[in-house]
Amino acid sequence: MWTKCRSSLQRALSNPLRKSLLTCKMANRVQFSESTESIPRSRSSSTASTALLSDSATRYSIDYDERTVIKAEERLRKLHGVNRAGHHGPFKRESLNFKIMDNGPLRQWYIRSTKWGNAQRLTAKWLIYLIIGITVGMAAWALRAIIEPLYQFKLEKTNEYLKRGEILTAFFVYWGINAAYVTISAVAVILGGPLAGGSGIPEVKGYLNGVRIPGLVNLKTFVGKFISIVFSFASCLALGPEGPMIHIGSALGAGLSAAKSKTLRIRLPKIFERLRSDREQRDFISSGAAAGVAAAFGAPVGGVLFAIEETSSFWSRELTWRTLFGCTVAALMVNMVLLIRGGTIVAGSGLVSFGISRNALFRSQEFLAFALLGVLGGILGAAFVHLNSAINRFRRDHLSNMPHW
Numbered sequence: 001m002w003t004k005c006r007s008s009l010q011r012a013l014s015n016p017l018r019k020s021l022l023t024c025k026m027a028n029r030v031q032f033s034e035s036t037e038s039i040p041r042s043r044s045s046s047t048a049s050t051a052l053l054s055d056s057a058t059r060y061s062i063d064y065d066e067r068t069v070i071k072a073e074e075r076l077r078k079l080h081g082v083n084r085a086g087h088h089g090p091f092k093r094e095s096l097n098f099k100i101m102d103n104g105p106l107r108q109w110y111i112r113s114t115k116w117g118n119a120q121r122l123t124a125k126w127l128i129y130l131i132i133g134i135t136v137g138m139a140a141w142a143l144r145a146i147i148e149p150l151y152q153f154k155l156e157k158t159n160e161y162l163k164r165g166e167i168l169t170a171f172f173v174y175w176g177i178n179a180a181y182v183t184i185s186a187v188a189v190i191l192g193g194p195l196a197g198g199s200g201i202p203e204v205k206g207y208l209n210g211v212r213i214p215g216l217v218n219l220k221t222f223v224g225k226f227i228s229i230v231f232s233f234a235s236c237l238a239l240g241p242e243g244p245m246i247h248i249g250s251a252l253g254a255g256l257s258a259a260k261s262k263t264l265r266i267r268l269p270k271i272f273e274r275l276r277s278d279r280e281q282r283d284f285i286s287s288g289a290a291a292g293v294a295a296a297f298g299a300p301v302g303g304v305l306f307a308i309e310e311t312s313s314f315w316s317r318e319l320t321w322r323t324l325f326g327c328t329v330a331a332l333m334v335n336m337v338l339l340i341r342g343g344t345i346v347a348g349s350g351l352v353s354f355g356i357s358r359n360a361l362f363r364s365q366e367f368l369a370f371a372l373l374g375v376l377g378g379i380l381g382a383a384f385v386h387l388n389s390a391i392n393r394f395r396r397d398h399l400s401n402m403p404h405w
Contacts, residue, residue: 137333140295181235192224200247217254253288294327
């Protein structure tokens with residue numbers, strides 16, 4: 001029997017389509033506990049998994065859907081301690097699976113799907129992108145609304161002693177409040193984890209390129225990041241909320257689309273099961289990162305371009321329109337809240353103000369200066385790229401064989 005199992009494993013691994021077919025056949029109401037009891041534990045997990053696949057394929061008819069296939073495949077691997085790559089080890093250390101499921105049974109299931117069901121799934125995705133844009137915009141406004149009173153409190157306390165002429169006391173008050181803010185920020189990072197520190201952009205880029213980073217977009221990291229950036233920015237450190245907003249937007253995109261939280265132990269109904277795959281989460285995280293840029297700078301198109309050029313390596317035409325929609329909603333939400341609270345859209349767009357005035361706009365004679373500035377920027381950019389490439393070639397050709405210290 002085990003000889004047949006080994007040969008079945010070899011055939012399944014050599015042909016991805018056959019492996020998918022076996023998985024789909026196994027996924028139909030397989031009783032895992034009864035099936036695994038008949039497989040000796042002394043054999044390897046991969047052989048046992050293949051035996052279970054083959055045995056289930058002969059005893060059950062094909063009646064499946066995509067959620068059942070994904071759920072059954074994950075549960076089978078967890079039972080035998082085998083990850084997606086076929087190696088033993090925890091699931092936290094494997095790469096993300098961005099491959100598109102494509103096999104005969106799955107195509108038949110798509111054919112049987114009604115147009116109403118497809119319309120419902122498409123509408124649900126657009127609705128989630130809308131919710132992501134709204135929540136990211138509100139998060140950006142909340143960030144600014146909390147920072148401003150903290151900053152004003154520090155200035156008011158300092159000015160009280162300056163008006164009395166106590167300059168040395170005012171200095172220590174200003175320094176003490178800043179030190180308290182920095183301490184709170186550091187404690188937030190300690191409690192939230194290492195991923196709560198820094199901008200989070202390199203980690204988000206790695207995740208979107210297939211590197212699984214445990215805890216990157218969970219609630220604990222999100223809260224730690226939010227509190228840390230609030231108090232560190234209020235302490236006048238050399239940083240800003242623009243970079244962390246990308247990480248915050250990514251966390252919101254992942255959490256809202258998956259509708260679950262391990263920290264709060266919440267998992268909403270199975271309607272969100274299809275949106276919890278690595279491929280779907282990748283798209284929602286990309287859109288959340290772009291919405292973070294749009295909310296920070298008030299630039300929806302800039303958020304989309306940032307996601308395309310800097311963060312994501314997997315993109316599609318549909319994702320472009322959905323991301324633009326979410327970025328537009330995020331930017332509008334920030335501007336609407338600022339306008340309601342007494343600000344102006346021109347001077348208070350996003351979290352960054354470039355000091356644009358309605359009373360002192362540019363004149364037509366200045367277009368030539370703008371054009372020359374663009375030409376100079378292009379020349380300097382090309383020179384930087386050329387110099388960077390030359391340095392990398394020099395390091396590869398002359399420094400790669402040098403002994404390491």
